[in-house]
Amino acid sequence: MNITRRFALREIDWKTLSLFLLIMMFFSVFLFLPILYVFKGALFVNGQFTLLYFALMFQDAFYRESILNSVKIGIFATILTSLISIPTALLMVRYDFPGKRILQGLLLVPLVMPPFVGAIGMKQLFARYGSVNLLLMKLNLISEPIDWFGGGFIGIIILEALHLYPYLYLNISAALANIDPTLEEQAENLGASGFRLFRTVTLPLMFPGYIAGAIIVFIWAFTDLGTPLIFEYRKALPPIIFSMVKDIWTNPMGYALTVFTLIISVSFVVAARRYAGGRSYEMLGRGHITPRVRRITGWKTPIIYAFIILMVLAAMTPQISVILTSLAEQWFLTVLPTAYSLRYYEVALTHEVTAISILNSLKYSLLSTAIDVMLGVLIGYLLARRSFPGKDILDAVAMLPLAIPGIVIAFGYVSVFTGTPIDPFYDPTLLLIISYSVRRLPYTVRAAYAGFQQTSVSLEEASLSVGASQARTLFSITIPLIMANVIAGGIMSFSAAMMEVSTSMILANREAFYPITKAIYSVNLRLGDGPYVASALGIVGTIIVTSCLLAANKLLGKSMGELFRA
Amino acid sequence: MAILVEVVLEEVTKSFGDVKAVDGISLNVNEGELFFLLGPSGCGKTTTLRLIAGFYKPEKGRILFDEKLMNNVPPNKRNVGMVFQNYALWPHMTVYDNITYGLKVRGVPANLRVKKAKEVLKIVKMEKYATRYPNQLSGGQQQRIALARALVIEPDVLLLDEPLSNLDAKLRLETREEIKRIQKELKITTIYVTHDQNEALSMADKIAVMNEGRIEQIGTPRDIYNNPANEFVAGFIGETNFIEGKIEEIIEEKSLVVIKTRTGERIYARITGKTFSRGERVLCSVRPERIRVLTDKRREDQIINLFPARIQRLTYYGFAEHYILEAMEKEIKATNFSPRASKHKEGDEVYFTFNPNDVNVFRIS
Numbered sequence: 001m002n003i004t005r006r007f008a009l010r011e012i013d014w015k016t017l018s019l020f021l022l023i024m025m026f027f028s029v030f031l032f033l034p035i036l037y038v039f040k041g042a043l044f045v046n047g048q049f050t051l052l053y054f055a056l057m058f059q060d061a062f063y064r065e066s067i068l069n070s071v072k073i074g075i076f077a078t079i080l081t082s083l084i085s086i087p088t089a090l091l092m093v094r095y096d097f098p099g100k101r102i103l104q105g106l107l108l109v110p111l112v113m114p115p116f117v118g119a120i121g122m123k124q125l126f127a128r129y130g131s132v133n134l135l136l137m138k139l140n141l142i143s144e145p146i147d148w149f150g151g152g153f154i155g156i157i158i159l160e161a162l163h164l165y166p167y168l169y170l171n172i173s174a175a176l177a178n179i180d181p182t183l184e185e186q187a188e189n190l191g192a193s194g195f196r197l198f199r200t201v202t203l204p205l206m207f208p209g210y211i212a213g214a215i216i217v218f219i220w221a222f223t224d225l226g227t228p229l230i231f232e233y234r235k236a237l238p239p240i241i242f243s244m245v246k247d248i249w250t251n252p253m254g255y256a257l258t259v260f261t262l263i264i265s266v267s268f269v270v271a272a273r274r275y276a277g278g279r280s281y282e283m284l285g286r287g288h289i290t291p292r293v294r295r296i297t298g299w300k301t302p303i304i305y306a307f308i309i310l311m312v313l314a315a316m317t318p319q320i321s322v323i324l325t326s327l328a329e330q331w332f333l334t335v336l337p338t339a340y341s342l343r344y345y346e347v348a349l350t351h352e353v354t355a356i357s358i359l360n361s362l363k364y365s366l367l368s369t370a371i372d373v374m375l376g377v378l379i380g381y382l383l384a385r386r387s388f389p390g391k392d393i394l395d396a397v398a399m400l401p402l403a404i405p406g407i408v409i410a411f412g413y414v415s416v417f418t419g420t421p422i423d424p425f426y427d428p429t430l431l432l433i434i435s436y437s438v439r440r441l442p443y444t445v446r447a448a449y450a451g452f453q454q455t456s457v458s459l460e461e462a463s464l465s466v467g468a469s470q471a472r473t474l475f476s477i478t479i480p481l482i483m484a485n486v487i488a489g490g491i492m493s494f495s496a497a498m499m500e501v502s503t504s505m506i507l508a509n510r511e512a513f514y515p516i517t518k519a520i521y522s523v524n525l526r527l528g529d530g531p532y533v534a535s536a537l538g539i540v541g542t543i544i545v546t547s548c549l550l551a552a553n554k555l556l557g558k559s560m561g562e563l564f565r566a
Numbered sequence: 567m568a569i570l571v572e573v574v575l576e577e578v579t580k581s582f583g584d585v586k587a588v589d590g591i592s593l594n595v596n597e598g599e600l601f602f603l604l605g606p607s608g609c610g611k612t613t614t615l616r617l618i619a620g621f622y623k624p625e626k627g628r629i630l631f632d633e634k635l636m637n638n639v640p641p642n643k644r645n646v647g648m649v650f651q652n653y654a655l656w657p658h659m660t661v662y663d664n665i666t667y668g669l670k671v672r673g674v675p676a677n678l679r680v681k682k683a684k685e686v687l688k689i690v691k692m693e694k695y696a697t698r699y700p701n702q703l704s705g706g707q708q709q710r711i712a713l714a715r716a717l718v719i720e721p722d723v724l725l726l727d728e729p730l731s732n733l734d735a736k737l738r739l740e741t742r743e744e745i746k747r748i749q750k751e752l753k754i755t756t757i758y759v760t761h762d763q764n765e766a767l768s769m770a771d772k773i774a775v776m777n778e779g780r781i782e783q784i785g786t787p788r789d790i791y792n793n794p795a796n797e798f799v800a801g802f803i804g805e806t807n808f809i810e811g812k813i814e815e816i817i818e819e820k821s822l823v824v825i826k827t828r829t830g831e832r833i834y835a836r837i838t839g840k841t842f843s844r845g846e847r848v849l850c851s852v853r854p855e856r857i858r859v860l861t862d863k864r865r866e867d868q869i870i871n872l873f874p875a876r877i878q879r880l881t882y883y884g885f886a887e888h889y890i891l892e893a894m895e896k897e898i899k900a901t902n903f904s905p906r907a908s909k910h911k912e913g914d915e916v917y918f919t920f921n922p923n924d925v926n927v928f929r930i931s
Contacts, residue, residue, distance in 0.1 A: 458654035461621055462712075464641040465648040466668030466719050476667075480658050 016386045020394060023379060027397050030434050034412025035262070035404070041248075041255030041415055053256035062235070063257070070237040071264065073156055074222030080161035081168050081217045086210070088165075088311055089172035091304055096295045106312045108166050109319055112546045114499045114517060115163035116226025117538035118318025120524055120531050121325045122159065123230070125317070131336065152233030160221040162315050167220075168213040175209025176202075215272040216402065219265050223405035226501040229521060237261050238502070241407050245414055245506050258411045262404065269403040319542075326535035344529060348536040353511050357519030358540060364429070364515055365497035368436035372493045375437070376444025377486060383445075384452030398445045401438055406502030409435055413507060428507045432515065435503040440493035447489025451482030491552040495545045516541045570597030571632050571722040571755050573618065578627035580613055587613040589779035590627065595772075598753040600746070602766040605776035606802065611759045614776070615725050618757060620644050631722060642671075647716030647754075648725040652732065653708045655700035661687075661711050662696040668719040686718040689748060706737045713745070717752065724749070724756040730765065742769055763803050767791060775799050797928050800851040807857070807898050809833065809850040810930070813842045822922060825850060829894045834870045835925035847930045856924035857900035859889055859910065860917040872919045880912050891918055 043049060057063045092104060110118075125131045133145040179202065225238040233239065237257055244254030326344055328337030348354045379398050383391065401409075413431050414424055422430045455478065463473040479486075504517045514522065516537060524534035573595040580588040588610045595601040603611040616622050618629060620641030629636045636644060655664055662683055669679045687693045690710040700708055709729060716724060729745070730738045746769050749756050760766055766773050767787040774784045775798075783795040794800035797808070811825040811833060823842055825833045833850055842848065859877075875893035887905040891898040900918060902908060910916065 456652060456654060458650040458652055459656055461619075461641070462648065462650060462654040462656070462715070463667070464621075465619055465644075465646055465725075466671065466715065467642045467645070468667070468671045469642055472671065477656060481656075 013386065013388060016382060016388045017390075019378065020382060020388055020390055023375065023382075023394065024390075024397070026375070027438075030438050031397075031400065031404075031409070034409060034416050036412075037415040038255055038258050038262070038408060038412045041252055042259040045252050053252050054260070056253070057256055057260065063240075066235045066237055066240055067260065069153065069235050070222055070261075073153070073160065073236060074218045076157045077160040077164065077221035078214055078218045080157060081165045081221075082210075082214060084161065084165045084311060084315075085169040085172055085213075088308065089169050089176060091308060092169075093173050093176040095304065097301070097304065103308050103312055107169060107308075107315065108549070110163050110315050111166045112495075112499075112542045112549060113163070113319055113322065113538065114226055114501050115159040115224060115318070116230045116501060116517075117322055117520060117535070117542075118163060119155065119159050119227050119230040120520075120534050120538065121321030121323070122155065122318050124325050124328075124331060124531070125321045126155070152228065152231035155231050156224075156227050156233060156236075157221070159227050159318060160217075160224060162318055164217045164220055165315065167216055168210070171209050171213030172206060175206040178209070179205045211272050211275060215269055218268055219403065219405060223261060223265065223407055223502065225407055225505055226517065226521065229505075230524065238407055241411060242505060245411065248411075248414055248418075254411065255415075258408050262408045265405050265408075266403050322535045322538055322542075325531055326539050328532060331532075344532040344536040345540070347529065347533045348540060351523075351533065353514060354519050354523060354533065354537050356512065357514045357516050357537070360514060361498055361516040361541070362544075364432045364436060365494050367433045368440070368497045369490050369494040371433070371437040372441050372444040373486060373490045375441055376448045376489060376493075377482075379441075379445045380448030380450075380452050384449050385457070399442050401440075402442050404439075406435075406439060406500065407506065409439065410503040410506035413503075424507045425509050428509065428513050431507050432504065432513070435507060436497040436500055437493075439500065439503065440496045443492040443496070444486070444489040447485045447492070448482060451485030452478075454485075455481045488552045491548045495548045495552070498541060498545050498548075570753065572597050572630075573601075573723055573755060573757065574628075574630040574633075575614070575618070576628045576630070578614075578617060578624045578629060580617055580622055580624050586779050588617065588624075591776075591779070591781050592627075593774050593781060593784060595755055595757060598755055600749050600756045600758065600769060600771045602770040602773040603757065603759045603776055604763060604766040604773050604803075605761065607761055609776040610779040611761075611776050612727055613779075615727055615757060615759045618723070619646050619648050619725050645719070645722045646725055647719055647721030647723070649709075649712045649716050649727065649729045651728045653700075653712040655708055655711060655715075657700050659699075660696065661692070661698050661700070661703070664700070664711060665696075665715050665718050668715065672719065682718055686714045689717065689751070690714045690744075705733055706741060709733060709741060710744075713748070717748070717754075721754065724754045726756065726758040728760055729758075730760075730762070738765075745769070767803070775802060777802070794851065794926055797849055797851070800926055800928070805854050805899060806851045807854065809852070809894060809896075811848060811850060813844055813846045813848060816842065816844060823927065825927065827894055831873055831894060832870075833925060834922040835927050836922045837927055840927065842927070842929070849928045849930055851926040851928065852920050852924060854888070854899040854901040855903065857898065857918050857920050859891070859900050859902060859908075860919060861910070861914075862917065871922060871925075872917055875916055875918050877910055877912050877914045877916060880910060891916070893918065 042053060043051070045052070057067070088107065092100070092107075123130065126133075133142070136142045137145065223238055225242055228234075228236045228239045229242070234243075237260070241254055241257050241261065244251060244257070248254055324337060325331065327340045327342070329339035329341040329343070331337035349358075379394065382388070383395055383398075413435060417424060417431060422428075424431050459481065460473050460477055463477045464470070468476070499517065500515070501517045504515045505521065508514050508518045511522075520534045520537050520541075523537065524530045526533070575591060575593050577590045577592055578588060579586065579590050591610075591614065593601075603614055605611045613622065617624055620636070620639060620643075624637060631644070656667070659667065665683045665686060666679045669682060674682070683696065684693070687696060690713055692707060692710050692714065695703065695707065695711070700711070703711065709732075713729070726745070730741055733741060742765060745758075758766075758769070767790075770787055772784060772786055773790050775782045775790060777798050783790055783799045785793075785795075790799060791803055794803065800806050801808070809827055811827040813823055814826040814832065815824040817823070821836060821838055823835050823837050825835060825848060827833060835850060859875075860872075873893055875891040875898065877889055878892045878897065879890040881888045882905060884905075886901050886903045887908060889898075889900040889902070889910075891900055898918065
């Protein structure tokens with residue numbers, strides 16, 4: 001019998017319980033209600049229960065193909081991401097070599113730019129008459145331009161993989177670093193080595209970490225809205241749902257597609273959890289773990305360097321292309337820009353829509369982060385320090401946003417709040433802030449929870465026992481001890497909010513309220529200097545996020561990877 | 567000098583879910599006493615300590631400090647110093663800040679804080695370490711600082727939760743003496759939780775032996791060791807031999823009983839203060855060091871409590887030798903503390919004997 005799970009009525013701590021209920025009310029209004037509305041919209045038309053729109057969805061060849069495309073994008077992007085990150089993580093964790101730290105840092109660069117911004121730059125390089133084709137034709141290697149993006153489908157997969165592999169890489173690295181080296185040494189002692197050792201001991205031990213990261217990659221690629229829009233790729237679920245937001249009151253198809261997206265995402269998460277859950281292992285640690293790090297020697301050296309440098313270059317191509325685009329005065333039908341200037345930065349920083357979008361994004365993200373930090377510390381505290389009926393529910397609910405695509409939340413918000421005082425078509429400020437905070441809450445909850453876990457309760461009890469009050473203990477003992485975690489979690493959720501694409505696209509409908517991401521998208525459509533200004537704006541956002549992430553990395557160190565798990 | 571405080575628990579009960587961690591215990595800790603709560607893990611000793619500290623509230627019963635009811639007084643208002651098993655030193659504060667924290671909370675002025683911190687650091691012999699951080703100290707040093715932090719607030723009661731369990735064997739012995747010295751010097755009423763019987767026997771003024779949330783016996787170390795109240799205490803403290811039997815005869819004028827074992831031997835036992843009736847099933851407990859091993863029966867002028875045996879195993883420890891004897895269809899442990907004279911070897915046929923005063927008889931319930 002589990003003692004802590006059983007509650008006699010007299011033992012219930014009413015203060016804790018009322019906090020729990022308040023938090024659940026927040027989630028009810030801003031997470032469950034929108035999802036409920038989406039289901040209602042798909043299943044009840046004119047007050048009648050119907051499955052017609054789901055039937056239509058599969059009968060119609062266009063929808064069928066789009067669904068298939070989206071699932072394919074998700075799966076192929078996950079496979080490609082795994083192919084990049086597993087070997088990279090193995091090399092980085094297990095080997096030591098000159099320049100490792102720099103390369104490690106460079107590998108994380110793709111985190112700082114949403115894939116759709118990268119897509120703007122990549123189009124300059126790889127489009128039909130982009131730099132690469134022009135170069136190859138100039139060298140007479142090809143006579144006809146090659147369609148590198150495969151009509152957008154391949155382009156999306158590549159950009160998703162290049163943007164998302166750090167999440168998986170960080171997860172795998174953390175899992176590998178966590179493996180007690182004696183487990184591998186024991187296997188070697190019994191005669192296993194090389195690939196056999198990897199297959200029988202290392203791989204199974206790191207697998208739960210891998211799955212946790214892979215599922216995030218899948219959901220992200222499967223539901224990313226920005227990249228297909230830049231590639232003008234219409235045959236995928238997110239852009240179709242996006243185009244249907246405006247018909248939300250007349251065409252239930254948008255609801256049905258949103259429900260379908262949600263069901264696929266959640267079932268993938270549930271399946272992955274089921275699979276990995278039974279296989280997560282507590283390491284029987286003996287205090288601290290000395291990782292098995294070897295210096296590379298001999299013939300392996302050039303191969304490893306070549307592999308990692310190739311990875312870094314590939315990963316940074318979108319960033320480099322965006323930087324080039326943003327700096328190009330003129331770049332049309334030439335391999336490289338013909339002239340460089342900073343004037344698009346000037347436009348980005350002064351143009352009405354773009355300048356205000358930077359301020360908007362800062363405002364939305366700061367406020368959503370403030371909510372996340374407060375809720376995160378509160379929920380982390382309740383989970384780590386209190387026992388109350390419903391604790392498991394709170395834990396599950398706080399992590400739920402990781403499994404729910406942004407387009408689903410945004411679609412639900414439009415459906416619930418249109419016509420209310422916080423109508424997104426009128427002033428989306430509040431909904432943007434709340435949607436950002438709901439989506440990124442898991443980061444701060446995890447960070448704060450980890451902080452509480454690492455801080456022994458007896459440190460707080462010691463303070464009480466020498467006479468300090470609860471409040472004094474909280475401020476002079478508990479908070480200073482978990483501060484680093486909370487700040488780091490806050491920075492993570494701030495960065496993510498700055499780069500939030502799907503909810504921004506759907507909820508911000510008037511230029512005065514555009515956040516950076518929506519402004520980039522809308523400016524990019526402008527004829528003439530559109531892509532240049534969009535790129536410059538993208539770089540401005542990237543600089544803000546980079547500085548935040550550097551700060552977080554400094555505070556969190558290795559444990560950063562563990563924040564991105566499903 | 568601290569004001570001496572008496573701690574009383576009356577019928578105190580605390581459960582977690584359906585499990586009664588502490589089940590109606592009563593005890594009395596006198597002013598200035600070093601009182602031990604001793605028992606196996608899970609017996610409720612730490613829960614009792616935390617009830618006294620105020621981290622748990624009792625469901626039933628009363629906790630009194632000098633006749634003042636403490637049940638609803640929060641931990642920070644009890645003026646209790648506590649040393650935690652893991653020391654719980656705040657890693658973000660220096661030794662000095664750790665120690666003066668409680669004084670600051672109480673609004674003690676800065677100059678007095680410095681003075682008191684110096685005094686207490688001197689008591690624990692850590693004067694040189696005031697500016698260090700906890701992670702720059704060894705386990706033993708951290709333990710001293712944790713003690714200093716609890717002492718500096720001049721607590722009415724000092725609570726120690728397995729304070730030595732994280733130290734190595736040698737340091738543990740030294741620190742035992744150290745804590746005893748400080749406690750006697752400051753004369754603070756102290757309650758000390760441990761599962762280590764040697765710690766309890768060697769340091770305590772009084773010991774409460776706990777098991778499954780109840781107190782089995784309270785007494786001085788000598789009491790507990792020599793006159794265990796029941797089978798649990800006899801078995802938990804020190805080593806013993808249990809022999810089952812039935813009361814065959816009662817010799818009242820000598821307060822002796824004769825117990826017939828299952829294998830037919832007769833054991834004579836002195837039973838001061840206890841009464842038994844004929845035919846009652848009992849358990850005899852005899853400590854190994856009370857058993858003498860004899861080479862041959864005629865050399866000893868004794869007719870009672872003399873039994874034949876065979877030496878099954880003999881282990882030499884230098885200061886003593888331990889026998890495992892085969893007798894009464896079981897294994898009997900015996901210890902000889904002057905092994906120099908012994909000429910025995912494994913397999914020898916011998917006799918063993920013990921004094922009726924050294925037999926503890928318990929009713930089998």
